[in-house]
Amino acid sequence: MQQKYASAKPRKQFFVQMFTRDISLEDCILDLIDNSFDSLIKVSDLDLSAGSLIPTATARKDRHIKLPSIEVSFNKQFVDPSDFSGKPGTSITISKLHPEIQMRIEEGTLQRSLERTISQAYTLFLDEKARVLLNDKEVTSSLVRFGESNAISFGKQSFRFNGISVDLYAGLAEMEKNDWETAKAGWYVICNGRVVVAANKDQITGWGADDGLPIWHTKYRLFLGLAFFNSDSPELLPWTTSKRGLNRESSVFIQARTRMIGISRPVISFLNNMYKSDPAESLPEREIARQVKAVEHQDLVKRPESSFKASPKRTKKTTKRILYEAEERDIERIKRRLLKPKMTNGEVGRRTFDYFLENECPE
Amino acid sequence: MLIDSFLLLSAAGFNLRDYRYTGLGATYFVDFILFHKLLGINRMCSAEHDLGAAKRVIFNKPFDCIEIVMDKIGNVIPSLDQQLKHILWLDYDFQIDGEVITDIKLAGAYLTEGSIFLITVDVGNEAKEFNRPEEIHNYFLDQAGAFLGSMHSTDDFTKAQLPRINTEIINRAIKSGLSGRNLKFIPLYHFLYADGHQMLTIGGIIGGLKTKRTLTRSGIFKNFYIRQDLDGDPYEIRVPKLSRKERQYLDSMMPATGKQKECAFELPLQDIEAYKEIYRFMPVYAELLL
Numbered sequence: 001m002q003q004k005y006a007s008a009k010p011r012k013q014f015f016v017q018m019f020t021r022d023i024s025l026e027d028c029i030l031d032l033i034d035n036s037f038d039s040l041i042k043v044s045d046l047d048l049s050a051g052s053l054i055p056t057a058t059a060r061k062d063r064h065i066k067l068p069s070i071e072v073s074f075n076k077q078f079v080d081p082s083d084f085s086g087k088p089g090t091s092i093t094i095s096k097l098h099p100e101i102q103m104r105i106e107e108g109t110l111q112r113s114l115e116r117t118i119s120q121a122y123t124l125f126l127d128e129k130a131r132v133l134l135n136d137k138e139v140t141s142s143l144v145r146f147g148e149s150n151a152i153s154f155g156k157q158s159f160r161f162n163g164i165s166v167d168l169y170a171g172l173a174e175m176e177k178n179d180w181e182t183a184k185a186g187w188y189v190i191c192n193g194r195v196v197v198a199a200n201k202d203q204i205t206g207w208g209a210d211d212g213l214p215i216w217h218t219k220y221r222l223f224l225g226l227a228f229f230n231s232d233s234p235e236l237l238p239w240t241t242s243k244r245g246l247n248r249e250s251s252v253f254i255q256a257r258t259r260m261i262g263i264s265r266p267v268i269s270f271l272n273n274m275y276k277s278d279p280a281e282s283l284p285e286r287e288i289a290r291q292v293k294a295v296e297h298q299d300l301v302k303r304p305e306s307s308f309k310a311s312p313k314r315t316k317k318t319t320k321r322i323l324y325e326a327e328e329r330d331i332e333r334i335k336r337r338l339l340k341p342k343m344t345n346g347e348v349g350r351r352t353f354d355y356f357l358e359n360e361c362p363e
Numbered sequence: 364m365l366i367d368s369f370l371l372l373s374a375a376g377f378n379l380r381d382y383r384y385t386g387l388g389a390t391y392f393v394d395f396i397l398f399h400k401l402l403g404i405n406r407m408c409s410a411e412h413d414l415g416a417a418k419r420v421i422f423n424k425p426f427d428c429i430e431i432v433m434d435k436i437g438n439v440i441p442s443l444d445q446q447l448k449h450i451l452w453l454d455y456d457f458q459i460d461g462e463v464i465t466d467i468k469l470a471g472a473y474l475t476e477g478s479i480f481l482i483t484v485d486v487g488n489e490a491k492e493f494n495r496p497e498e499i500h501n502y503f504l505d506q507a508g509a510f511l512g513s514m515h516s517t518d519d520f521t522k523a524q525l526p527r528i529n530t531e532i533i534n535r536a537i538k539s540g541l542s543g544r545n546l547k548f549i550p551l552y553h554f555l556y557a558d559g560h561q562m563l564t565i566g567g568i569i570g571g572l573k574t575k576r577t578l579t580r581s582g583i584f585k586n587f588y589i590r591q592d593l594d595g596d597p598y599e600i601r602v603p604k605l606s607r608k609e610r611q612y613l614d615s616m617m618p619a620t621g622k623q624k625e626c627a628f629e630l631p632l633q634d635i636e637a638y639k640e641i642y643r644f645m646p647v648y649a650e651l652l653l
Contacts, residue, residue: 157441161543210461210509211468211539255543258472261465262441269438307442 025104026117027242032092033132034194034243037122040130041193115139120198121244124190124297144184144199144224146300147174147292154224155263155308156300161252164231167301168256170263171308172270173224174294180221187225187260189246191237197246204246206261213264219275222289223267226300227260229253266308273312280319284312322353364588364600364644365481365566366401368551373402375581377477380404383444386452387436390416390423394452399426406447410436437462440469449474452481452566459484459529461506464536471540471548474569481552482533486525487561496520503528510535526555526563526597533565534593546571549578553590556600565593587640600641603634607649610642617642 023031097105104110111134118132119142126132126141133139146154146169154171173180187205189197197204205225206212214220229237229252238250246253274285288310334352335343343351373379380403388395388409398404405428411420412435421431432439436453443449451470455463463484470480492498500520503511510532514520520528530553537548552566568574578584584591588598605613609628616624619639626635 155441159445210507211464211536251543253543255472258468258540258542259441262437262469262472265441265465266434266438269435307438 023242025101025110026114027244029114030117030121030244031242033118033122037125037130037194040125044129111135116142121195122193123195124193142184143297144188145174145294145297146224147172147289148295149288149291149293151288151312152292152310153306153308154295155266156303156305157259157263158305159255159259161255162236163233164229164236164252166252166256166259167228167230168226168259168263169300170223170225170260170267172222172267172289172292174292175290182218182221185221185223186216187227189227189229189238191229191239191243192231192234194239194243196239196243204248204257206257206264212257212261213268220268220271222271222274223264225260225264227256229256263308266310270308270310280317284314285310288312322349324349364554364641365552366397367644368583368586368589369402369479371581371583371586372479372578375577375583377577377581379450382406382448382450382479383408384450384452385410385436385439385443386450387411387454388420388424388429388431390419392423392425392429394454395429396425398450399428404450408432408439410434410439412436437466437469440466440473443473443475445473445475447475449478450481451478452483454481454483455485456483457485458488459507459532464507464510464532467533467536468540471537471542471569472544476546476570477574478569479566480537480548480569481564481566483562483564484529484533485560486529486555486563487557488525489560494522499525499528503532507532510539526561529563530565530593530597541569549575550591550593551578551583551589553593553595553597554588554600555597556602563597601637602641602645603630603637605630605634605638607647610647613638614642 115134115137118134118139119126122130122132122139123141123143126139127143131138148154148171152172154169157168159166173185184199186199186201186207187197188195188199189205201207201216201220203209203212205227208215229239231237236252238247238253238256239245240247248254270285274282274289276282331345331348332341334348335341338351369379382404383406384395384398384404385408386394389411392409395407395409399407407426407429408431409420409424409429410432411417412433413420414433417431417433420433424431440451443451451474453463453466453470463482467482470482474480493502496517497520499522500517503514503520511528512531512535514528514531534548541548546569548567549570550565550567552564554562554564556562556564568578570578583589590598609630612627613635617639623635
């Protein structure tokens with residue numbers, strides 16, 4: 001039989017497609033923005049520890065992020081060092097767009113999607129340290145802050161692992177517009193100042209995992225968790241190459257994840273107590289939760305390690321529940337007698353109880 | 364047996380007096396009394412989750428040095444002092460569930476090097492709805508799905524297999540908690556005994572090669588009740604039923620290392636053998652009429 005061979009030559013086209021199609025449009029644009037933030041960190045000498053982003057006096061060295069080597073073509077004028085005149089900065093114009101990209105831009109939702117992504121990813125830089133303009137509109141920070149009061153304080157834990165410092169915080173979020181927003185609740189994972197996972201409520205941060213926190217529920221919308229990973233060697237951080245996701249297999253993240261679950265559990269216990277089946281039993285928790293005031297992010301770093309604490313003032317319950325069955329015919333007779341046929345059965349019970357109390361047991 | 368081995372560890376350089384003991388003292392605090400009196404441990408913490416029993420628990424606290432934390436043990440583990448070594452005993456009187464597994468994982472993540480970790484669970488559930496292999500399998504799939512490893516077949520989930528199933532789950536949960544740390548769980552204890560229900564206790568030390576070497580030097584591995592790995596059978600603690608007078612008679616012949624004397628009364632040989640192993644560790648209870 002004549003042997004035939006299949007071609008095993010690598011198709012260059014595959015790699016071109018991988019680069020151009022497997023990375024979303026938002027991620028491509030964010031990568032460019034990230035280069036700018038990287039420069040900002042280098043020139044401003046920002047301290048990224050515990051997410052405080054406070055300028056420090058000590059010089060930090062070698063904070064560059066290793067980018068994959070990509071060859072691009074450009075004209076000679078671009079690389080001419082004598083051409084650095086006028087305003088600083090680089091302007092990139094992309095004119096030949098893929099038809100799919102053209103469609104995405106024309107479809108109309110890109111602006112909002114990009115705005116939200118940039119606002120989340122660089123939330124710790126925006127407003128104070130940097131401005132990002134998107135079609136001349138400034139992107140504002142979507143920073144979520146912890147809420148605290150005399151009766152509630154958030155938990156904090158720190159550890160170091162192979163050149164990476166990890167600071168974990170979990171507690172209640174600040175209240176906005178008299179409530180807590182579900183969309184903002186969950187875990188935020190921040191690597192060297194960039195938010196790589198925002199408001200996460202799934203298994204990657206322990207929610208609904210066999211070994212972790214309960215499945216997400218709206219009663220947990222008060223929950224806020226921040227996990228800061230910082231390193232002078234960015235390649236050690238548990239982020240993906242796009243800096244927009246987590247590397248679940250990273251040793252430091254595996255260790256941090258268990259601790260994230262641990263530091264969250266007292267908060268979850270508190271929130272479970274806050275939403276019991278009998279709302280009257282949850283009043284002390286609800287009362288102290290509504291009294292929390294926002295904590296500024298730069299204050300987080302100063303806090304010593306501690307666990308989440310909440311001390312609801314529990315007053316002794318003085319009421320008891322009475323539950324009994326009565327003949328429907330008799331209940332209807334009472335309603336007719338009271339000339340209130342639409343009265344509920346519970347109201348009949350209350351009314352007859354009050355009547356007996358007033359007439360048979362005067363104080 | 365725990366105290367016996369703890370004394371060996373102390374002699375080998377594990378300074379247990381400086382350890383902090385965290386357990387579930389309830390209202391009896393038996394473990395706390397033993398560890399304080401016999402090992403000299405002064406740093407102690409008992410977690411109690413039943414807020415309705417707060418005053419009773421505090422009333423029953425036998426020593427001032429015991430801190431009572433009114434919270435679930437799972438909420439206490441993350442705040443274990445990272446500057447100290449610990450003895451942590453998750454002494455549950457119910458069977459393993461998802462929350463217990465998270466507690467075990469947390470112990471693996473938070474216990475410092477050199478700490479001793481013990482866990483006890485009920486492996487003798489007699490409930491009607493926990494009888495057939497399908498029911499047992501479904502329970503464990505629901506509560507411990509990720510930790511069942513290669514136990515896929517429903518045939519693996521018989522009542523007789525409960526100690527083995529629990530051991531495997533606990534072992535995996537500890538390893539999962541330790542993942543990412545350069546430390547291992549070095550097993551020492553794998554006990555099976557009846558305390559009303561059949562109970563399983565697994566214990567060991569969190570450490571590395573250095574800890575293992577110190578343990579080997581201590582001679583602890585030579586003890587008949589120590590188990591260096593969890594793959595084999597547990598040490599089954601069998602307590603023969605004996606009267607006080609019978610115990611005194613048998614005690615007078617202990618440790619009985621030489622040729623066995625004939626017993627003065629009818630007692631099965633296996634009861635005598637069982638008694639020989641555990642007589643040193645058996646407490647003597649007496650009823651006092653006041």
